[in-house]
Amino acid sequence: MKFYNRHTELALLENILKQSGEIARFQAIIGRRRVGKTSLLIESVKGEKYLYLFVSRKNEHLLCQQFQNDAEQMLGLRIFGTINYFRDLFEQLLLFALQEHFTLIIDEFQEFENVNPSVFSDIQNLWDQYKDRAKINLIVCGSVYSLMTKIFEHNKEPLFGRLTSKMILQPFKVNVVKEILKDYNPDFEPEDLLCLYMISGGVAKYIELLMDAGAVTKNQMLDMITRSDSPFLGEGKDILITEFGKEYGTYFSILQLIASGKNTQREIDSIIEKNTGSYLNNLEQHYSLIIRNKPIFSKPNSRKGRWRLKDHYLSFWFRFIYPHQALIEIGRLDLLREFIEKGYEQYSGLVLEQYFREKISLEERVTEMGNFWDSKGQNEIDIVALNHLDKTATLAEVKRNPKKIDLRILEQKAGALQKELAQFQIKFLGLSLEDM
């Protein structure tokens, strides 16, 4: 697959690269696995002098041998003798940067925690010593959100306060997902696009896997997901297990419940039979995996709300794949496919709402986006997009089938927001598959 989009990120990185020729820069790029961090960084340093190091979980001496070879090949840095400790290599690189401007990318940076945790304080010492003189663009990159934020944002950690910038790399937005599908299937149907968005959540690797395998229609995509050698079946577990460690059972159960629509703490507590408040809090704050949807205009401290998984792939995985592990074990993927088909219409309808929220945010001047339901959990309005600057509001009803949309009902429901929207000029919209 050719390199798509990332214009904003590339412009930012290019700017920082330029600055680093004058003054040392230390950036962190954080993003979920497979989102495209490495590809973006490599694209950003094309034609420039750089060294790319990948921290794998192994003995520090072995790792440093590899790094020493990489430094020799990519930078032409000749170091006499064998380097056994990362701190020695890092110092050599900083010394090199006193003479020559270059970019140092350290991928899966958080893995140093397993290689030798004192690397972080070594880096801090050396950085503080050399940063005012070295012309270096240091970029560290990582996918374990909780560890990466701990390393740089906990005030007891050695690298606290050292970053000059931080980027959280997000999956592709709906316009890019659409552009890619169009390249691979110019005659795509809206249903194909919805399915690609639902499964991939805009994550580059998943889109690439599907497109490269020729899975460009809804049916082909679902066929590929449910093949016995499908990389999608085990992926949810693979990417989360490193986050949760031993407590993964409880976290997985909570995520499964949220993905299946049991999305209030009361419902979750009654099924799990314990107070899950601290788990939900961790999933939101520490792991950044869920968010609480609150009706628009509700008070900032309101506890009212419905949890939702942020990541569409994980939401799909917890909804359809994780609950059916037993079927996968015994090889009955045909039955798994039936379960997906059975729940598809309802589930994809919810994803369609997310799709349009994103689309409206991209295309209109939106300052606040949300949905609405009243205190009885009724009178739902799928999308409420506000523009506080121009005092305009878009209220939308989203349905897969355009024939099921009735704008008169939407207008009636909006009566519940009469007071809050009094100052706004309101536009009512019906959105269906045809409007994707």
Ligand SMILES: Nc1ncnc2c1ncn2[C@@H]1O[C@H](COP(=O)(O)OP(=O)(O)OP(=O)(O)O)[C@@H](O)[C@H]1O
């Ligand atoms: N902008 C892009 N356009 C097209 N393909 C992309 C883009 N970004 C990433 N990819 C593809 O997606 C895959 C995953 O990308 P990459 O390895 O950069 O992700 P990552 O975030 O570093 O992943 P991990 O954390 O798992 O190492 C790669 O195979 C790459 O070719």
